[in-house]
Amino acid sequence: METRVIVKRLLAVVKPYQSRAWMALLAMALTAATQPLLGKALELLLDKGFKEKVAFPLWWIPAVLVSIFILRGIGTFATAYLNNWVISRVLNDLRAMAFERVLRLPVARFQEETTGKIINTVVNDVRQVVDMIQSVFVACVRDVLVVIGLLAALLYLNWKLTLVAIIVVPLTAVIVRTTTGRLRRLNRESQRVTSEMTGVVEEAARGHQVIRVFSGERYERARFQARSMALRGFSQRMTVAFAATTPVTQIATSAALSLVVVLAIRANMTVGEFTNFVTMMLMLLTPLKSLAEVNGPMQRGIAAAETVFEMIDSQPEVDTGTRELGRAKGHLVLERVAFRYPNAHGLALNDVTLDVQPGQTVALVGVSGGGKSTFVNLVTRFYDPEGGRLLLDGVPYKDIRLASLRSQLAMVSQNVVLFDDTLAANIAYGAEQIDYERLAGAVKAAHLTDVVAKLPEGVETRIGENGSRLSGGQRQRVAIARAIYKDAPILILDEATSALDNESERAVQAALDTLMAGRTTIVIAHRLSTIERADRIVVMEHGRIVEQGTHEELLALDGMYANLYRLQFTTAAEVK
Numbered sequence: 001m002e003t004r005v006i007v008k009r010l011l012a013v014v015k016p017y018q019s020r021a022w023m024a025l026l027a028m029a030l031t032a033a034t035q036p037l038l039g040k041a042l043e044l045l046l047d048k049g050f051k052e053k054v055a056f057p058l059w060w061i062p063a064v065l066v067s068i069f070i071l072r073g074i075g076t077f078a079t080a081y082l083n084n085w086v087i088s089r090v091l092n093d094l095r096a097m098a099f100e101r102v103l104r105l106p107v108a109r110f111q112e113e114t115t116g117k118i119i120n121t122v123v124n125d126v127r128q129v130v131d132m133i134q135s136v137f138v139a140c141v142r143d144v145l146v147v148i149g150l151l152a153a154l155l156y157l158n159w160k161l162t163l164v165a166i167i168v169v170p171l172t173a174v175i176v177r178t179t180t181g182r183l184r185r186l187n188r189e190s191q192r193v194t195s196e197m198t199g200v201v202e203e204a205a206r207g208h209q210v211i212r213v214f215s216g217e218r219y220e221r222a223r224f225q226a227r228s229m230a231l232r233g234f235s236q237r238m239t240v241a242f243a244a245t246t247p248v249t250q251i252a253t254s255a256a257l258s259l260v261v262v263l264a265i266r267a268n269m270t271v272g273e274f275t276n277f278v279t280m281m282l283m284l285l286t287p288l289k290s291l292a293e294v295n296g297p298m299q300r301g302i303a304a305a306e307t308v309f310e311m312i313d314s315q316p317e318v319d320t321g322t323r324e325l326g327r328a329k330g331h332l333v334l335e336r337v338a339f340r341y342p343n344a345h346g347l348a349l350n351d352v353t354l355d356v357q358p359g360q361t362v363a364l365v366g367v368s369g370g371g372k373s374t375f376v377n378l379v380t381r382f383y384d385p386e387g388g389r390l391l392l393d394g395v396p397y398k399d400i401r402l403a404s405l406r407s408q409l410a411m412v413s414q415n416v417v418l419f420d421d422t423l424a425a426n427i428a429y430g431a432e433q434i435d436y437e438r439l440a441g442a443v444k445a446a447h448l449t450d451v452v453a454k455l456p457e458g459v460e461t462r463i464g465e466n467g468s469r470l471s472g473g474q475r476q477r478v479a480i481a482r483a484i485y486k487d488a489p490i491l492i493l494d495e496a497t498s499a500l501d502n503e504s505e506r507a508v509q510a511a512l513d514t515l516m517a518g519r520t521t522i523v524i525a526h527r528l529s530t531i532e533r534a535d536r537i538v539v540m541e542h543g544r545i546v547e548q549g550t551h552e553e554l555l556a557l558d559g560m561y562a563n564l565y566r567l568q569f570t571t572a573a574e575v576k
Contacts, residue, residue, distance in 0.1 A: 410488040
């Protein structure tokens with residue numbers, strides 16, 4: 001993305017706050033104006049004040065000097081306050097835009113990119129963009145105004161000497177242009193490695209138990225240090241790239257200053273005029289130095305802005321639907337459905353046809369890789385089929401708005417996802433207002449009443465990151481309570497009891513029986529004992545349906561299901 005495009009888009013983000021931005025600009029101009037005023041005051045003091053007869057009342061000296069610094073203080077404070085007012089809102093807006101797009105990204109995007117990269121984009125890259133606006137664009141405006149004011153005053157005082165002094169300006173511009181490309185490349189690489197480091201830290205925090213049990217500390221430390229050393233290298237090279245500009249600029253300035261002193265002596269300038277000229281020349285050094293050093297943070301910000309705008313511009317989840325459904329009956333149909341994952345060679349589902357009647361419980365079984373999870377991904381419309389179609393109550397999936405479709409679905413999976421919030425907020429997740437009577441019913445139906453009674457603040461107790469303060473069975477029942485609270489007509493159970501002990505499984509299964517009543521239910525199960533009472537069992541292999549029927553019918557068929565059943569129960573008997 002070109003720099004001018006990035007700048008244009010950033011200005012569009014700032015536009016809603018342009019009135020405060022213009023006020024900040026005026027405050028910067030006021031601060032800049034005090035620089036030549038101070039030089040002029042010193043000139044008058046030296047030429048008119050240090051004589052036998054002072055040309056003005058002595059009280060003028062503190063009055064003028066204090067007035068100048070009061071104006072400078074007002075300008076500096078107003079600049080800081082107004083800049084922060086604008087910048088903090090731009091930061092919030094950019095983060096909100098990036099996070100909003102994260103919420104709407106296709107599921108495939110989360111499989112292609114690491115969690116660390118996504119977190120780094122929303123949190124760190126946006127911060128770098130805003131830091132660039134504050135420390136670069138704002139500094140540029142302020143310093144450019146100071147330079148313009150000082151140069152105007154210098155030209156008015158002695159234009160010949162000023163022409164000698166400003167040789168530093170084009171030299172600074174050449175230096176900045178020379179380092180721009182290298183800094184941009186280094187910053188892109190630095191961003192990539194920072195994203196990887198964020199991912200390493202996130203995985204280390206999430207997998208701390210596995211790391212300790214399998215003695216993975218050395219491996220994780222090596223992963224972290226590799227990225228840390230890479231970042232150190234990038235930082236060192238970036239520092240070398242833009243730090244070299246400062247001594248070159250200073251040497252050029254000192255040479256110009258030396259020449260100015262010689263020419264000023266020859267021009268018979270007064271002491272006051274000479275002091276004023278040299279003071280303003282030295283005042284030029286600071287803003288010119290800042291402008292010379294601004295390229296480093298600017299390139300960091302531009303590189304970060306590319307990543308942020310790439311995220312904001314990402315293609316969201318495609319929603320082709322226009323129809324809103326009321327509460328569905330739950331009649332789910334798949335017609336000759338085929339699907340292939342991106343960059344995969346074979347089909348994950350191949351010519352799958354299935355008619356699930358309202359209120360039926362259909363169980364999907366088969367060996368791993370048979371297509372069961374893909375089936376669920378299509379029913380939830382995380383992916384669209386490559387061929388064939390899905391229908392809900394006779395309406396094609398593609399005609400239904402995504403929000404309306406998913407309002408018909410509830411899901412309980414083996415990998416329960418809970419949030420670092422109260423138990424009530426987790427059960428009523430997605431609801432704008434919590435209905436506590438409905439919540440109490442969900443808690444009772446999910447067999448959580450005893451659990452809630454033991455919590456210090458009942459349902460208002462915070463349960464920790466991913467429900468860390470609850471046991472595995474309790475977390476599973478919270479997920480069931482969430483599905484009960486939603487009261488959707490279609491229920492998906494993905495290995496909901498496979499990771500539980502026998503006691504927990506009994507409690508969870510009782511809650512599931514309550515949840516499944518009167519709902520169209522799709523069950524994925526490896527433990528075949530849990531789906532014997534299903535209305536229909538569908539056996540999948542290599543993306544196809546190879547058998548279907550009731551438990552008794554499939555045992556009598558003596559096919560793949562019967563083999564799986566015998567193998568599982570033989571293994572269970574041997575374990576006992």
